Amino acid sequence: MKKYQQDPTFREPRFSGISTFMRLPHVRTLDEVDVAVVGVPFDTGQTFRTGARLGPQSIRNFSSLVRCSSTFHGINIFDYVSAIDYGDVPVVPGFIQETYENMVEVLAPMYQRGIVPIVMGGDHSITLGELRAAAKAYGPVSLLHFDAHTDTVDSYFGQKYTHGTPFRRAVEEGLIDPTRSIQVGMRGPVNSLDEYDESRELGFEVITSDEIYEMGIPSLITAIKNRVQGQRVFLSFDVDFIDPAFAPGTGTPEVNGIYPREAFQILRQLKDLSFIGFDVVEVLPAYDHGEITSALAANIMFEMMCLAALNKKHAVLTK
Numbered sequence: 001m002k003k004y005q006q007d008p009t010f011r012e013p014r015f016s017g018i019s020t021f022m023r024l025p026h027v028r029t030l031d032e033v034d035v036a037v038v039g040v041p042f043d044t045g046q047t048f049r050t051g052a053r054l055g056p057q058s059i060r061n062f063s064s065l066v067r068c069s070s071t072f073h074g075i076n077i078f079d080y081v082s083a084i085d086y087g088d089v090p091v092v093p094g095f096i097q098e099t100y101e102n103m104v105e106v107l108a109p110m111y112q113r114g115i116v117p118i119v120m121g122g123d124h125s126i127t128l129g130e131l132r133a134a135a136k137a138y139g140p141v142s143l144l145h146f147d148a149h150t151d152t153v154d155s156y157f158g159q160k161y162t163h164g165t166p167f168r169r170a171v172e173e174g175l176i177d178p179t180r181s182i183q184v185g186m187r188g189p190v191n192s193l194d195e196y197d198e199s200r201e202l203g204f205e206v207i208t209s210d211e212i213y214e215m216g217i218p219s220l221i222t223a224i225k226n227r228v229q230g231q232r233v234f235l236s237f238d239v240d241f242i243d244p245a246f247a248p249g250t251g252t253p254e255v256n257g258i259y260p261r262e263a264f265q266i267l268r269q270l271k272d273l274s275f276i277g278f279d280v281v282e283v284l285p286a287y288d289h290g291e292i293t294s295a296l297a298a299n300i301m302f303e304m305m306c307l308a309a310l311n312k313k314h315a316v317l318t319k
Contacts, residue, residue: 005078020085045125055283103129111137121281178203188254249288
């Protein structure tokens, strides 16, 4: 077993103690660490409902119920990864550039040491800070983006840095290779008929929810792998990718979305991609009835940790 993991002894009930993700050790070290869970409680980039700054806290609280083994993949993740809850980036509410600087300071050393961060937002504006940090270690990476929105708008209210703009900025800054990146799940009314085409003109492949329903999950998996396989991949998951009937606690909900069953089917088929980082964003507890969005986010993060563990397992088996 790896050094850092869940306490397997069940010495205290899940509802007791300090809340960390999956009851992992809260340590601020990068030694002997493979996966680091990090919170970024920042929501000043939101354009409709605010409150995602409390997302990491809510996800951590629910995640005490998340266990260590996947029957689907047939692994105990801690056989392959040493994982910690590093805590939160020191955000600066209302000041996005200063928050980005703090994110790079915290996350860049992780990427440079080959640690895989799994970040909890916060709104989707934070992903630009993650990609800036990742680029210091890896250069441009491939983006695998699940969302109801492209987040490639040029500006909102005259502002260049919001939760609707991070991936246009990432292309402009050379942080991602859009020709080896894909956006999945877009749906709903849009500001202009060419909104998806603007994303394609930046170089992204865009697959809408309607196209997923027509093509089916197996064909979607093939399209994703054709686009990003063989590349270093950053996976960004906005919970509004899921239909708001199952994820009501989010800032900009769009109806007619993907069901959780389909989302997990997709994630579990990505096990042979080379992931360097993940995030789950836009969990907004104030609108989250019965913590179902936080439950969803915590389990999505568990699937991400499984993918990181499978990457490690594959590396071990191919040595």
